[in-house]
Amino acid sequence: MSFDSSVRRKPIHTRKIEMNSFLREDGLWELEASLLDYKAYDFPKRNGSIKVAGSPVHNMKICLLVTEGGEVSDVCARYDDAPYDQICSAIEAAYKGLVGLHLLRNFRNAVKDRFSRTSGCTHMSELVVLLPTVFIQSLSASRNRKEANSGKKPFQLEGCHALALTSPVVKEFYPDWYVNEKIAAGKIN
Template sequence: MPLSAPAAREPIHTRRVTCDGFRRADGLWDIEGHLVDTKHYEFRNEFRGTITPGEPLHQMRLRLTVDDSLTIVAVEAATEHGPYALCPEITPSFQALVGLRIRPGFTLAVKERLGGARGCTHLVELLGPMATTAFQTVFPILSRERAAEAGKRPVLLDSCHVFAADGDHARRHWPDFYTGPARSA
């Protein structure tokens, strides 16, 4: 269901976040994130001069390379546009993500490594949708491939409430791994 019609209003700021997942030929996975902030009005910036409507104030990219367990094995960060000359200098700090696994607690672990002055707010925020994209990229493919392997526990089992081991989906699709109450015939 769509949102209701808005009140009369004027556009001010747009943030676009795009995340893409790729399977690499070497068996790893690349998750790429792209964040762009634009204003709908012209303003002066101390570092860059006049920024026109639609010109990126922020434009950052991240690439996480992960393995099948969603452990980050490589990181590349880039700041193409920022409001300050120092913005791109923080990108090497994102190497602190190498070895971190995308799983519950990931956001907290990222903030411990790159929160506040240790990182870039915008690149750190981009990691949230990238983590979701990693999950959506890797697990459906692995689940489908492993479904052919009899007796293997489905990768998606217990990953969310729909895939709960004691839920209806598990009962119907993965009866060997269903843990809920037996249904009477």
């Protein structure tokens, strides 16, 4: 995607994020996230060596062990490449501080509080706050089955603009929960 394909662009930086979830046979979830950064050009490092274009500047991974209810029960963080090598990777163990947090209850704010500034790694913290939505996506099929016959509002409704109760998506796929926009606005008696 480009704003104007007639204007030439020069690649500078690439960041790739990959996230996976796995349901274990013991009922726990493993949520894995990785971040890979690289430059499109060679550059000198402070030690005099050259960082070659396309080689990782950041290559980090974090795995959360999570209960079906959403509580983090264990964490493993790892840096395979980092700009300051062992200095960067020294923070790995600090991310065990995620244990006890709940992915679906104020998780992002808790990560910010615990790992802001010099208490954490900017890149690792940015990566880990994406995991709650991965977890929600992972749970959606089982939660939808459980909630289908319960009479409870499906958990994803009101979670984004497309799933507002007044949305045509809700009207089509969740008609029992659809609210006519005019009625919602109080324009129809």
